[in-house]
Amino acid sequence: MYWQADCECMSREDLELVQLERLQATLSRVARNVPFYRKKFADLNLDPDQVRSLDDVRRLPFTTKLDVRDNYPYGLFAVPLREVVRLQASSGTTGKPVVVGYTKGDVRRWSELVARVLTAGGVTKDDVVQIALNYGLFTGGFGFHYGAERIGASVIPISSGNSRRQIMIMQDYRATALICTPSYALHLADTLASLGIERNQLTLRVGLFGAEPWSEPMRREIEDRLGILATDNYGISEVMGPGIAGECLERQGLHINEDHFLAEIVDPESGEPVPAGQTGELVLTTLTKEAFPVIRYRTGDLTRLISEPCRCGRTFRRMARVPGRADDMLIIRGINVFPSQVEALMLETGLIEPHYQIVLDRAGHLDTATILVEAPESFCTDRISESQRIIETVRRRLETDLGVDFEVRLVEPRTLERSEGKARRVIDRRTL
Amino acid sequence: MSAPLLALKNLDVFYGRIHAVRRVSLHVRQGEIVALIGGNGAGKTTLLSTISGLIRPAAGELSYEGRDLAGLAPERVVRLGLSHVPEGRLVFSPLSVEDNLRLGAYSLSAAARREALTFDLARIFEMFPILKERRTQAAGTLSGGEQQMLAIGRALMARPRALLLDEPGMGLAPLVIRDIFRHILGLRDSLGLTVLLVEQNARAALRIADRGYVLETGRVMVQGPAQELLANKDVQRAYLGRDQDR
Numbered sequence: 001m002y003w004q005a006d007c008e009c010m011s012r013e014d015l016e017l018v019q020l021e022r023l024q025a026t027l028s029r030v031a032r033n034v035p036f037y038r039k040k041f042a043d044l045n046l047d048p049d050q051v052r053s054l055d056d057v058r059r060l061p062f063t064t065k066l067d068v069r070d071n072y073p074y075g076l077f078a079v080p081l082r083e084v085v086r087l088q089a090s091s092g093t094t095g096k097p098v099v100v101g102y103t104k105g106d107v108r109r110w111s112e113l114v115a116r117v118l119t120a121g122g123v124t125k126d127d128v129v130q131i132a133l134n135y136g137l138f139t140g141g142f143g144f145h146y147g148a149e150r151i152g153a154s155v156i157p158i159s160s161g162n163s164r165r166q167i168m169i170m171q172d173y174r175a176t177a178l179i180c181t182p183s184y185a186l187h188l189a190d191t192l193a194s195l196g197i198e199r200n201q202l203t204l205r206v207g208l209f210g211a212e213p214w215s216e217p218m219r220r221e222i223e224d225r226l227g228i229l230a231t232d233n234y235g236i237s238e239v240m241g242p243g244i245a246g247e248c249l250e251r252q253g254l255h256i257n258e259d260h261f262l263a264e265i266v267d268p269e270s271g272e273p274v275p276a277g278q279t280g281e282l283v284l285t286t287l288t289k290e291a292f293p294v295i296r297y298r299t300g301d302l303t304r305l306i307s308e309p310c311r312c313g314r315t316f317r318r319m320a321r322v323p324g325r326a327d328d329m330l331i332i333r334g335i336n337v338f339p340s341q342v343e344a345l346m347l348e349t350g351l352i353e354p355h356y357q358i359v360l361d362r363a364g365h366l367d368t369a370t371i372l373v374e375a376p377e378s379f380c381t382d383r384i385s386e387s388q389r390i391i392e393t394v395r396r397r398l399e400t401d402l403g404v405d406f407e408v409r410l411v412e413p414r415t416l417e418r419s420e421g422k423a424r425r426v427i428d429r430r431t432l
Numbered sequence: 433m434s435a436p437l438l439a440l441k442n443l444d445v446f447y448g449r450i451h452a453v454r455r456v457s458l459h460v461r462q463g464e465i466v467a468l469i470g471g472n473g474a475g476k477t478t479l480l481s482t483i484s485g486l487i488r489p490a491a492g493e494l495s496y497e498g499r500d501l502a503g504l505a506p507e508r509v510v511r512l513g514l515s516h517v518p519e520g521r522l523v524f525s526p527l528s529v530e531d532n533l534r535l536g537a538y539s540l541s542a543a544a545r546r547e548a549l550t551f552d553l554a555r556i557f558e559m560f561p562i563l564k565e566r567r568t569q570a571a572g573t574l575s576g577g578e579q580q581m582l583a584i585g586r587a588l589m590a591r592p593r594a595l596l597l598d599e600p601g602m603g604l605a606p607l608v609i610r611d612i613f614r615h616i617l618g619l620r621d622s623l624g625l626t627v628l629l630v631e632q633n634a635r636a637a638l639r640i641a642d643r644g645y646v647l648e649t650g651r652v653m654v655q656g657p658a659q660e661l662l663a664n665k666d667v668q669r670a671y672l673g674r675d676q677d678r
Contacts, residue, residue, distance in 0.1 A: 017459055021457045024457055025654060028652065050455075104665075105664055108660075109660075
């Protein structure tokens with residue numbers, strides 16, 4: 001089943017023609033409308049009119065998360081704000097989250113692309129789709145919502161959290177498709193078990209999971225315990241959100257919607273293209289975005305491209321499942337967090353010193369996040385009310401700004417390991 | 433999808449000393465209506481004249497049915513099946529309507545011409561009954577809309593596979609424009625003609641087009657399905673005469 005067969009199955013020759021035309025128009029637009037790109041091209045003495053082939057894209061500069069942050073909030077928008085109908089956000093490396101915008105046309109195209117991913121994952125208009133991803137500034141909830149409505153499915157916009165209620169609604173509304181993070185799917189499976197509900201008491205058929213790395217054993221466990229067919233999908237807010245790539249039922253990699261995104265794989269260190277088929281950092285250029293086009297965006301996600309034809313008939317190349325990150329970004333319960341962000345927020349409270357360690361683990365199937373913080377030397381740890389105040393202030397600050405509930409623990413001064421070079425800030429004990 | 437009937441890749445064209453067309457890539461598939469829109473001096477007419485062989489491109493690729501068109505003389509281009517209906521219609525005023533049409537068959541071989549002069553002429557009269565009514569009248573006495581129909585009919589006499597239409601709505605009343613555009617749509621639907629349409633009246637053009645390209649100072653700024661362009665705020669503000677603040 002295809003959503004837009006004429007696009008998804010077009011010949012590579014036709015695709016490259018469309019990609020070049022769209023790339024050239026996008027470059028003309030950003031050079032005219034976005035001062036950041038105009039200046040960047042001028043600084044590098046680069047004439048975007050000289051981009052005459054898809055390979056020429058390599059001559060263009062990268063856009064990084066730092067660039068997006070430096071232009072907070074609207075500096076990279078290519079249309080006036082009055083043409084923007086939606087704003088979403090994603091966590092930044094420090095401090096404020098980055099803002100992305102969509103025109104009416106962007107929202108329409110976004111819906112179509114998510115509809116493709118949903119269709120590839122087996123969702124049809126007859127499905128009852130439970131979207132247990134966070135609705136809000138995060139692109140996941142609304143992204144899938146619009147795509148599922150576009151298909152004509154019945155959408156349950158339940159958002160994330162409250163597992164018992166999720167299960168009740170899943171049973172009562174006879175949900176047939178589940179959309180959430182893979183770890184949350186397993187958490188729901190645990191909840192089912194604790195409630196004594198068997199998988200055959202559910203009507204679930206398929207599940208689409210993403211927003212965090214997962215593995216084949218996790219897939220098998222989800223499929224087995226929920227009695228569904230599970231597919232992986234990929235999105236990143238700075239580029240669009242969900243709808244960038246998704247697995248078909250062959251489940252041998254995620255088809256990238258290449259008529260709307262130009263994908264490259266580069267060496268994360270040198271920025272040079274890696275040999276075909278090798279793993280590196282995924283770099284994406286938007287080909288049709290109006291409000292927030294990005295040129296060669298460094299996603300930070302590691303993957304490789306699969307060019308062999310897929311049995312499903314789609315001609316779009318696939319990206320392998322993302323095994324991890326090129327940078328130090330952490331994904332905690334589907335939320336993106338940079339250690340630098342945690343540090344900045346903690347120091348802002350003025351209560352603690354920059355000696356801390358983030359410990360990630362899994363309790364059951366959900367991530368747990370703990371921060372060990374050294375108490376200031378001057379501080380007398382036996383004053384319990386004082387330490388409670390520090391812990392509570394830091395915890396609240398992180399929860400409000402990052403949306404992650406860290407457990408904060410004060411430890412004695414000079415007890416955390418000091419290394420010669422970069423401090424080992426993160427201990428990740430999670431296994432997939 | 434088959435290979436495009438007409439494909440331009442990285443085309444640069446100078447009009448005198450002006451760099452009128454800058455690295456334009458666009459394509460038209462068999463049976464498609466593609467609109468090329470943009471303001472005055474955007475490079476639309478230069479682009480069309482380059483395709484029909486009136487101007488040589490400075491750089492880039494220009495192909496029709498996979499063969500290189502760049503540098504071919506205009507009459508060779510017509511013989512390949514690409515007919516250009518120029519801006520301002522340019523009918524031969526003192527000649528009768530029928531003679532104007534017959535002239536359109538000049539590029540055909542003798543045998544094809546004989547056939548065209550009987551069958552095609554009859555079919556064109558059927559399509560445009562007003563031309564039949566006025567077949568003996570001097571073309572110069574026709575109204576603007578009728579002259580446009582005559583210009584299109586004359587181009588059809590060359591038995592083209594694709595029509596290049598330059599501002600068919602220019603100087604015509606809105607109702608007449610609608611009529612002309614309905615005819616263009618009909619040519620595609622009944623004859624399977626492929627159409628590349630240059631038009632300042634962006635709304636009328638996009639309503640019948642499948643896809644469109646927006647040219648600005650010689651560059652393609654926006655491209656996509658016609659429906660998307662009609663809804664695009666940039667296009668609306670610049671070419672559809674809609675003020676967003678109202």
